Amino acid sequence: MSSTETKVDDLVDREYAAGFVTDIESDTFPPGLDETVVRAISAKKGEPEWMTQWRLEAFEKWKAMSSPDWAHLNIPPIDYQSISYYSAPKNPDDAPKSLDEVDPKLLETYDKLGIPLLEQQMLAGVAVDAVFDSVSVVTTFKDKLAEAGVVFCPLSEAVHSHPELVKKYLGSVVPVEDNYFACLNSAVFSDGSFVYVPKGVRCPMELSTYFRINEQNTGQFERTLIICEDQAHVSYLEGCTAPMRDENQLHAAVVELVALEDAEIKYSTVQNWYPGDDEGRGGIYNFVTKRAECRGARSKVSWTQLETGSAVTWKYPSCVLLGDDSVGEFYSVAVSSKQQQADTGTKMIHVGKNTRSTIISKGISAQKGQNAYRGLVRMGAGAENARNFTQCDSLLIGDQCGAHTFPYIEAKNPSARVEHEATTSKVSDDQLFYLRQRGISEEDALNMIVNGFCKDVFQKLPMEFAVEAEALLGITLEGAVG
Amino acid sequence: MLEIKNLHARVGDKPILKGINLSIGTGEIHAIMGPNGSGKSTLSSVLAGHDDYEVTDGEVIYQGENLLEMEPEERARAGVFLSFQYPVEVPGVKNIYLLKSALNAKRAHQGQEEINPVEFLKLVREKLKLMKMDEAFLHRNINEGFSGGEKKRNEILQMQLLEPSLCLLDETDSGLDVDALRIVGEGINYLRAEQRSFVMVTHYQRLLDHVRPDFVHVLADGQIKASGDFSLAQRLEKEGYEGLLAEA
Numbered sequence: 001m002s003s004t005e006t007k008v009d010d011l012v013d014r015e016y017a018a019g020f021v022t023d024i025e026s027d028t029f030p031p032g033l034d035e036t037v038v039r040a041i042s043a044k045k046g047e048p049e050w051m052t053q054w055r056l057e058a059f060e061k062w063k064a065m066s067s068p069d070w071a072h073l074n075i076p077p078i079d080y081q082s083i084s085y086y087s088a089p090k091n092p093d094d095a096p097k098s099l100d101e102v103d104p105k106l107l108e109t110y111d112k113l114g115i116p117l118l119e120q121q122m123l124a125g126v127a128v129d130a131v132f133d134s135v136s137v138v139t140t141f142k143d144k145l146a147e148a149g150v151v152f153c154p155l156s157e158a159v160h161s162h163p164e165l166v167k168k169y170l171g172s173v174v175p176v177e178d179n180y181f182a183c184l185n186s187a188v189f190s191d192g193s194f195v196y197v198p199k200g201v202r203c204p205m206e207l208s209t210y211f212r213i214n215e216q217n218t219g220q221f222e223r224t225l226i227i228c229e230d231q232a233h234v235s236y237l238e239g240c241t242a243p244m245r246d247e248n249q250l251h252a253a254v255v256e257l258v259a260l261e262d263a264e265i266k267y268s269t270v271q272n273w274y275p276g277d278d279e280g281r282g283g284i285y286n287f288v289t290k291r292a293e294c295r296g297a298r299s300k301v302s303w304t305q306l307e308t309g310s311a312v313t314w315k316y317p318s319c320v321l322l323g324d325d326s327v328g329e330f331y332s333v334a335v336s337s338k339q340q341q342a343d344t345g346t347k348m349i350h351v352g353k354n355t356r357s358t359i360i361s362k363g364i365s366a367q368k369g370q371n372a373y374r375g376l377v378r379m380g381a382g383a384e385n386a387r388n389f390t391q392c393d394s395l396l397i398g399d400q401c402g403a404h405t406f407p408y409i410e411a412k413n414p415s416a417r418v419e420h421e422a423t424t425s426k427v428s429d430d431q432l433f434y435l436r437q438r439g440i441s442e443e444d445a446l447n448m449i450v451n452g453f454c455k456d457v458f459q460k461l462p463m464e465f466a467v468e469a470e471a472l473l474g475i476t477l478e479g480a481v482g
Numbered sequence: 483m484l485e486i487k488n489l490h491a492r493v494g495d496k497p498i499l500k501g502i503n504l505s506i507g508t509g510e511i512h513a514i515m516g517p518n519g520s521g522k523s524t525l526s527s528v529l530a531g532h533d534d535y536e537v538t539d540g541e542v543i544y545q546g547e548n549l550l551e552m553e554p555e556e557r558a559r560a561g562v563f564l565s566f567q568y569p570v571e572v573p574g575v576k577n578i579y580l581l582k583s584a585l586n587a588k589r590a591h592q593g594q595e596e597i598n599p600v601e602f603l604k605l606v607r608e609k610l611k612l613m614k615m616d617e618a619f620l621h622r623n624i625n626e627g628f629s630g631g632e633k634k635r636n637e638i639l640q641m642q643l644l645e646p647s648l649c650l651l652d653e654t655d656s657g658l659d660v661d662a663l664r665i666v667g668e669g670i671n672y673l674r675a676e677q678r679s680f681v682m683v684t685h686y687q688r689l690l691d692h693v694r695p696d697f698v699h700v701l702a703d704g705q706i707k708a709s710g711d712f713s714l715a716q717r718l719e720k721e722g723y724e725g726l727l728a729e730a
Contacts, residue, residue, distance in 0.1 A: 425573075428570075429533060429534070430570050431570050431571075431572055433530075433532055433533065433554060433570075434566065434569070434570035434572070435572070435580070436531075436553070436554040436555040436558065437530050437531075437554055437555075437557075437558050437563075437564050437566075438558055438580060438583070438584035438587070438640065438644070439555050439558035439559045439584050439587035439588050439591070439644070440555060440580075440583050440584060440587055441555050441587070442553075442555070444583070448572070448575050448579070448580075448583070449572055449575070451574070451575070452572055452573055452574025452575035452623070453573065453574050454574070455574040456574075
C-alpha cells in the first residue's frame with residue numbers, strides 16, 4: 001500500500017514554474033508601517049487630499065483592530081512592521097503610456113509567465129492590465145474599449161480621471177472597517193484595476209489583469225473596483241504569480257463589484273501564487289476580501305476561481321443579492337498540495353425577493369495539503385421565494401491530506417429554499433490502474449481524473465482561460481514519476 | 483506470444499499464485515477455469531501489472547520481453563489488454579475521451595501521429611455498431627451509472643478499438659444476461675485472428691459456448707492442475723471442480 005501512496009505523492013510533486021525573480025531596478029519603501037508611510041504611498045501616487053484622508057482614516061481604524069483567528073488555518077503571527085508597503089519598477093516616475101515605454105525586462109517577465117502582452121493584444125482580443133508589485137505597468141486595448149465607453153485603467157489613474165465614480169463606489173461594497181485585512185488594504189493599497197461599463201454596454205472583450213509580486217519582503221495590496229451600470233455586461237479575469245522566496249509574503253487584496261439593474265459581471269480568478277516549498281517554507285499568504293453587490297433587479301454576478309497557489313489562502317468571494325430576482329454564483333476549484341492550506345468558500349446574502357444563488361465548490365487535497373470549504377447562505381426576512389443550491393465536493397489524493405466542510409445556513413424567511421449536497425472521494429489506485437491499463441501514463445491518468453472532478457467549474461471559465469486552467473492544474477499536479 | 487514460468491505472486495503476506503507454468507502461442511485461445519479463490523483473477527491482474535500483487539518468483543516473457551519489468555501503461559501500449567471483471571468508474575471524464583487518449587497513446591508508441599477526429603469518429607462508430615451500443619455511450623462518463631452488461635460491452639468496445647495482441651478477459655461473462663453474453667461473444671470472435679492470442683478467465687463454461695477455446699486449463703490453489711482441449715471444460719461442467727480435482 002505505502003508504495004502506491006508514495007507514487008501518488010511523487011505525482012503531485014512539482015516545481016513552481018513561475019518562481020523566477022526579475023532583476024529590475026525598483027523603488028521600494030523600507031519595511032514598516034505608520035502614518036508617514038500611508039502619506040508617502042498617497043504622495044507617490046499624487047493622490048488628491050480626499051484620497052489621502054480616506055487612507056488615513058482606514059489606518060486609524062486598522063490600528064484598533066486585531067488579526068482574526070477563526071479560520072481552519074495554522075499561521076504564525078505576521079509582523080506588519082517587517083513588510084515593505086510599496087515597491088515599483090524604477091521606470092520614469094510617471095507610468096508608461098504604451099508598451100514601447102515598458103522596461104523590456106518586465107515584458108520578458110510577463111512572457112515567461114505565458115502572458116505575452118503584445119501577442120495577446122493582437123490575437124486574443126483580451127484587454128490586459130498588468131500589475132507588477134505595487135503599480136500597474138501597462139494596460140492594453142484602451143482605445144478600443146474607450147470607443148465602447150468602457151473605462152479599464154489602473155485604479156491610481158481612475159482616482160484622477162474619474163474621481164466622482166471612485167468617491168461614490170470605493171469602499172461602498174467592502175466598508176473600510178469590514179475586516180482586518182480589508183482595512184489594512186484601504187490604508188496602504190497601491191494599485192489595481194478599475195472597470196466602469198456604462199448603461200446598456202456589453203464590454204466588447206474579456207478584461208484581464210495579471211498580478212505579480214517580485215520584490216522581497218513586499219506586500220501586495222491591490223484593489224479592484226468594477227461597476228456595471230444598468231444592462232451593462234463584463235467578463236473579467238485575474239491571474240497571479242510570484243517568485244520563490246524563503247519568507248512568507250503577504251497579499252491582502254480587496255475586490256468590489258457593483259451590478260445595477262439587469263447588469264451582469266463575470267469575475268474569474270486563476271491564482272497561482274508561490275505555494276512555498278515541501279517543508280512549508282515561504283509562499284504567499286493570500287488574504288483577500290472579494291464581494292459583489294447585486295444592487296439592481298435581475299442583476300447577476302458570477303465568481304469563478306481556480307486556486308492552485310499560495311501557502312495560505314483565506315478568501316470568500318461573496319454576493320449580496322439586494323435587487324429582486326438577482327442571481328449570485330460561485331464556482332470554485334481549490335487545490336492544496338505540499339503543506340498548503342486553503343480556507344475558502346463564499347457568502348450568499350439573499351435580501352431581495354426571488355433571489356437565486358448557486359455554489360459549486362471542488363476542493364482537491366494532495367500530499368499534506370489541507371482544504372476547507374466555508375460557506376454562508378443567509379436568507380433575509382424579505383427574501384421571499386429565494387433559492388440556493390450548494391454542492392461541495394472534495395477529492396483526496398493520498399492519505400496525509402485533509403478536506404473539511406463548514407456550511408453555515410441562516411434562514412429568516414419561511415418561503416426560502418436551501419439545498420446542500422456534499423461528497424468526499426479519493427483518487428483510487430483502481431482508477432489509476434484502469435486508465436494506465438489503457439496505455440495512459442500515470443500523470444495523464446491523474447490529470448484525467450482530477451479534470452473530470454473539476455469539469456463543472458472549468459466549464460464556467462471563459463473559453464480562452466479554461467484551457468489555461470486545465471494546463472495549470474496539470475502542472476500543479478505533475479512531477480517526476482517514481 | 484506469452485511464456486509464463488514458475489510464477490509466484492502474493493497479496494501482502496498471502497501467497498496466491500504458487501508456480502504457474504503456461505505457454506500461449508500466437509493466435510491461440512486459452513481458457514483458464516477454476517473455483518472461486520483459485521487465483522484466476524490474480525493471474526490476469528499480475529499480467530497487467532497491478533501494484534497490489536507482488537511477484538515473488540518466476541518470469542513472464544511477452545513477445546521476447548520481460549513483461550514483469552514493464553509499467554502497466556507500457557504493457558498496454560505493447561498490446562496487452564485486460565478486460566476488467568469490475569470496470570472502474572471515472573466521474574466527469576467522457577468515455578470518448580478515454581477511447582481517444584488510449585488509442586493515441588498506442589499510436590504514439592508505434593511512432594504514428596494522433597488520429598484525426600473525423601477518422602476517429604468513423605472508427606468508433608463502426609465499433610459501436612458491432613457491439614450494438616448507442617452513440618450516447620461516448621458522451622457518458624466512464625462506466626458511471628452503467629449496468630453490469632453495459633460495462634462489459636464497453637470493455638470489449640475498447641478492446642475492439644485498440645486491437646491488442648494479447649487479450650486478457652477476466653470473468654467477462656459474469657453479470658451478463660443471455661443477449662449481452664451473445665453480443666460480447668460475437669465481439670470477441672470478431673477479433674479472433676492469427677496474430678492475436680486470448681486468455682479467458684472464467685468460472686463457468688457459458689462464455690466458452692460462444693468463444694470456443696483451443697486449450698482449457700484448470701487452476702486451483704495457485705497452480706494449474708489440469709490442461710486439455712474443450713472437452714475438459716465439458717467434463718468440468720458435468721463433474722464439477724471437486725470431482726475433477728479429486729481425480730487429478
